[in-house]
Amino acid sequence: MDIQRIHHKISQYQKDGKRLFATSSFQTNSITLLHVLSRIDKDIPIYFINTGFHFPETISYKEKITRLLGIRVIDLFSHVPKVMQTNASGDLLFTFDPDYCCYLNKVQPVEKLMPQFDVWINGVRAAQNHIRKGVQEEQKTRDNILRYHPLLDWTNENVMAYMKYYDLPVHPLEAKGYKSIGCEPCTRPANGDSSRDGRWAGMKKTECGLHLGGGSSKVEAGR
Numbered sequence: 001m002d003i004q005r006i007h008h009k010i011s012q013y014q015k016d017g018k019r020l021f022a023t024s025s026f027q028t029n030s031i032t033l034l035h036v037l038s039r040i041d042k043d044i045p046i047y048f049i050n051t052g053f054h055f056p057e058t059i060s061y062k063e064k065i066t067r068l069l070g071i072r073v074i075d076l077f078s079h080v081p082k083v084m085q086t087n088a089s090g091d092l093l094f095t096f097d098p099d100y101c102c103y104l105n106k107v108q109p110v111e112k113l114m115p116q117f118d119v120w121i122n123g124v125r126a127a128q129n130h131i132r133k134g135v136q137e138e139q140k141t142r143d144n145i146l147r148y149h150p151l152l153d154w155t156n157e158n159v160m161a162y163m164k165y166y167d168l169p170v171h172p173l174e175a176k177g178y179k180s181i182g183c184e185p186c187t188r189p190a191n192g193d194s195s196r197d198g199r200w201a202g203m204k205k206t207e208c209g210l211h212l213g214g215g216s217s218k219v220e221a222g223r
């Protein structure tokens with residue numbers, strides 16, 4: 001939890017002429033990374049992967065944080081309209097193929113963004129689950145972009161202490177028992193030990209694919 005080191009790293013990328021971007025889901029704890037970045041450079045573009053399935057509380061939290069921190073937030077949408085994300089009965093993809101739904105709505109929009117940048121900053125932390133424990137602080141993706149995870153070694157306690165110290169606002173759904181907040185159809189309140197509990201409850205799925213295998217999904221587009 002070395003803020004100076006993060007500052008130094010980002011400044012060095014910028015001195016080296018690297019083009020930086022960050023992503024944020026504006027859920028519980030997201031504000032930590034956003035606050036750190038806002039104190040380094042408010043102009044780093046921060047992409048919100050807007051699936052169209054977020055809780056209204058997340059959208060209002062995003063707007064509140066954007067104003068509070070003065071950061072540059074850009075909504076990123078899927079290129080595939082929702083009418084083309086259904087089966088013959090009109091059911092949306094998340095009801096029968098959540099991996100492909102995550103691919104079209106989350107992974108693919110970021111993949112399309114990558115050629116414009118050199119470094120992708122995101123808030124993955126090793127303490128979040130066993131998959132994220134295997135992530136490195138800096139990691140090349142298959143798209144040849146460098147992922148930088150400045151908060152990788154931050155514990156849940158570190159995040160809480162940081163938020164308390166700077167008196168940062170919490171996501172409104174935390175008070176209703178949500179620990180990790182993604183799309184509304186795939187998120188439930190939870191009381192387990194993992195900070196990712198409540199995502200895709202009752203399924204084996206634990207990740208959307210953005211943070212698996214270096215940044216790209218193995219799912220093929222146009223399936």
Ligand code: SF4
Nearest residue numbers: 094098101102183186
């Ligand atoms: S979290 Fe659920 S609704 Fe959101 S993109 Fe993934 S499957 Fe679709």
